[in-house]
Amino acid sequence: MTGRDVETQAVPMIEQMLRAIPAVSDLRISYQRRVDNAGPDILAEVEIEGPSKGSRTVPYALFFEVKSNGQPRWARIAAVQLTRYVQQAHARGVPRAYGILVAPYVSETSAAILQGHGHGYFDLAGNGQLALRGIYVERKGHSNPFSERSELRSLFAPKASRVLRVLLRHPYKPWRMTALAKEADVSYGLVAKAKPLLLDREWVQVTARGLALVKPDDALDCWATTFRRRRNQIHNYYSLENRQEAERRLAEAAETLGARYALAGCSGAERFAPHVSYHRATAYVDSKRTKQVARHAGFREVSKGANVQIFDAYDDGVFHGKEKVGGIWIAHPVQLFIDLKQTRARGDESAAFLHSQIIKPLWEAALNREKTP
Numbered sequence: 001m002t003g004r005d006v007e008t009q010a011v012p013m014i015e016q017m018l019r020a021i022p023a024v025s026d027l028r029i030s031y032q033r034r035v036d037n038a039g040p041d042i043l044a045e046v047e048i049e050g051p052s053k054g055s056r057t058v059p060y061a062l063f064f065e066v067k068s069n070g071q072p073r074w075a076r077i078a079a080v081q082l083t084r085y086v087q088q089a090h091a092r093g094v095p096r097a098y099g100i101l102v103a104p105y106v107s108e109t110s111a112a113i114l115q116g117h118g119h120g121y122f123d124l125a126g127n128g129q130l131a132l133r134g135i136y137v138e139r140k141g142h143s144n145p146f147s148e149r150s151e152l153r154s155l156f157a158p159k160a161s162r163v164l165r166v167l168l169r170h171p172y173k174p175w176r177m178t179a180l181a182k183e184a185d186v187s188y189g190l191v192a193k194a195k196p197l198l199l200d201r202e203w204v205q206v207t208a209r210g211l212a213l214v215k216p217d218d219a220l221d222c223w224a225t226t227f228r229r230r231r232n233q234i235h236n237y238y239s240l241e242n243r244q245e246a247e248r249r250l251a252e253a254a255e256t257l258g259a260r261y262a263l264a265g266c267s268g269a270e271r272f273a274p275h276v277s278y279h280r281a282t283a284y285v286d287s288k289r290t291k292q293v294a295r296h297a298g299f300r301e302v303s304k305g306a307n308v309q310i311f312d313a314y315d316d317g318v319f320h321g322k323e324k325v326g327g328i329w330i331a332h333p334v335q336l337f338i339d340l341k342q343t344r345a346r347g348d349e350s351a352a353f354l355h356s357q358i359i360k361p362l363w364e365a366a367l368n369r370e371k372t373p
Helices: 003-019 072-091 108-116 148-155 161-169 177-184 188-200 216-226 243-257 265-272 290-297 333-341 347-371
Strands: 024-031 042-048 058-066 097-103 120-123 128-132 135-139 204-207 210-213 234-238 261-263 281-285 308-312 323-325 328-330
Touching (some): 072 108, 097 128, 108 120, 148 216, 161 210, 161 333, 177 188, 188 204, 188 210, 216 333, 243 281, 243 328, 265 281
Parallel strands (some): 058 097, 261 328, 281 308
Antiparallel strands (some): 024 042, 042 058, 128 135, 234 308, 323 328
């Protein structure tokens, strides 16, 4: 969706919203002819009645900046532009001016940026906020009907997510694009495609030393919320052994056969930060070796009552950063966090505990390393 598309759809919605406010009268909306981005896209001139009956109306100039993208980076750019328009209006003798961003969708983070600069916003999903002379209008709760979902699918697609995996394992560390592509085992082009999506959300910053993840919590939470376990083909098995012995047998079988594996979910989290009891062993195994590993471990495939679940690794990325604990390979804590968020029985609680005990300290140590001269 282009800025012009947003503008075309926004004008009637803006007019409807302003006319619905009883204190607003004498509404005039005009498009602005911009030269070198020197002024707002839309100007609305209104009269606003005072708080008491019969009080004089006050003229307001409302400056609308239209963006085809409402992500935080663009909201921050818009906030600076709107502040300039308001200051220029004051310099021209216009005493009351107010800036408003218009975009297909404005997230809560973007809304907070605008509010922090004293501006409002309005999006095509139906969300918005205005604060004018004692008038406060807020509409929120409408989900994003536009391209956000497809953008996230692109960012968190199996192979593309390897880029984010590297950044989450090494937050705050600056990366050159070529080095990041090599570490993630993806093409340079895939990193270049992911970069603007990460920048738009302000999860990363670009410095003279390279690209660095500076908001790992935001990135991880979004990924965990967006991830769907159906990407994994799940194989259900029954073992006569208890879960710890089943996990050991699975590890031995995989290593004997030369198949990659890593304990997942609660099985992996138990090795890093024991928190809740669980009754089912879970692991990632090379997708072409799953059945062979299960047979070698002595597991019986079942349709119900499984106490072992093996996930076909939907991408090699699930093995990136794995660590050997007690002689058994465990998926990286970031992957375990995502696994736990998909777990119904106390999964959120277990994920929060893993984050506080393992992930957060790792990230704090990484930040301290980058701060050290």
